Amino acid sequence: MIESTKTHKDAHNSFEEAEPIVTYKNVHKSFGEVEVLKGIDLEIKPAEKVALIGPSGSGKTTIIRMLMTLERPTSGHIIVDGNYLWHVEKNGKLIPANERHLREVRGDIGMVFQHFNLFPHMTILENCMTAPIHVQKENKASAKQRSIEMLEKVGLGDKLEAYPSQLSGGQKQRVAMARAS
Ligand SMILES: Nc1ncnc2c1ncn2[C@@H]1O[C@H](COP(=O)(O)OP(=O)(O)OP(=O)(O)O)[C@@H](O)[C@H]1O
Ligand SMILES: [Mg+2]
CATH class of the missing domain: 1.10.8 (Helicase, Ruva Protein; domain 3)
Structure with a gap:
């Protein structure tokens, strides 16, 4: 009994102490005139599971698409495993990342699609x-x-x-x- 409580507490503490694997800092996203995301702040720790819940059209897929480097934030920063996703540091300043940087970081991010997108002609x-x-x-x-x-x-x-x-x-x-x- 005590043992299992302790295990639970340890697991909880390790979440608290771990560096986040994903951080969103004041992320905004507009499509044309419409601001869909108005300053998202989010931290996800390694092994933590997060569910995004909200009404249709509220911006859940947009949040994920920015992490998949499919949609560029209008402003704000996304950091994955200590590296800026959409920016690179140059002379101490953050500038927008080019396609080459994005290609590199894409290799480290995996996604499971709702529609699995398996090729039907391949095993x-x-x-x-x-x-x-x-x-x-x-x-x-x-x-x-x-x-x-x-x-x-x-x-x-x-x-x-x-x-x-x-x-x-x-x-x-x-x-x-x-x-x-
Ligand atoms: N490429 C785009 N161009 C213009 N508007 C867009 C684009 N992508 C998304 N939107 C708009 O942004 C809003 C958020 O869309 P998003 O797909 O993130 O919603 P969602 O929370 O995933 O909704 P659902 O639960 O229906 O999947 C919607 O109003 C949508 O119409
Ligand atoms: Mg969606």
Whole structure:
């Protein structure tokens, strides 16, 4: 009993002490005249799970799209693992990041889509291997080995050669998780 309370407390404390993996500082986003996000401040710690809840059109997807480097904030800063996402430091000043910087940071961020976006003509294993090989230029053998490990981790070690149409919804979601890892 005491042991489990202590464990809980330790886990809680480690969240408090850890450096955030994601920080939003006074982030604003407008589309034309309409200001959708009016100063978002948010800190996410490693291993912390966060759910964004709010009415349709309130800006949840926009918050995520900025983290995925798909949408540039109008102002404010987003910091991932200690690095500015949308800015680079030059002569002690923060200036907007160029496409090359964005390409670099994109490699470190994974996303599981609501619609899993698996390629229907590729096996589960090929679906997992394709981004590391074509986007991150990982060699084929290592991408294959890593993909197999991730698929085994999510319990799909026996489905490597199956096609997306042969999987259940939950199994497809697990492929998307393995692919994002
Ligand atoms: N590219 C865009 N151009 C113009 N307006 C946009 C664009 N993207 C989003 N918006 C607008 O910004 C607002 C927030 O959209 P967003 O998709 O972030 O909402 P959401 O909270 O994810 O909604 P839902 O729960 O319906 O998915 C909406 O009013 C939307 O119409
Ligand atoms: Mg949305």
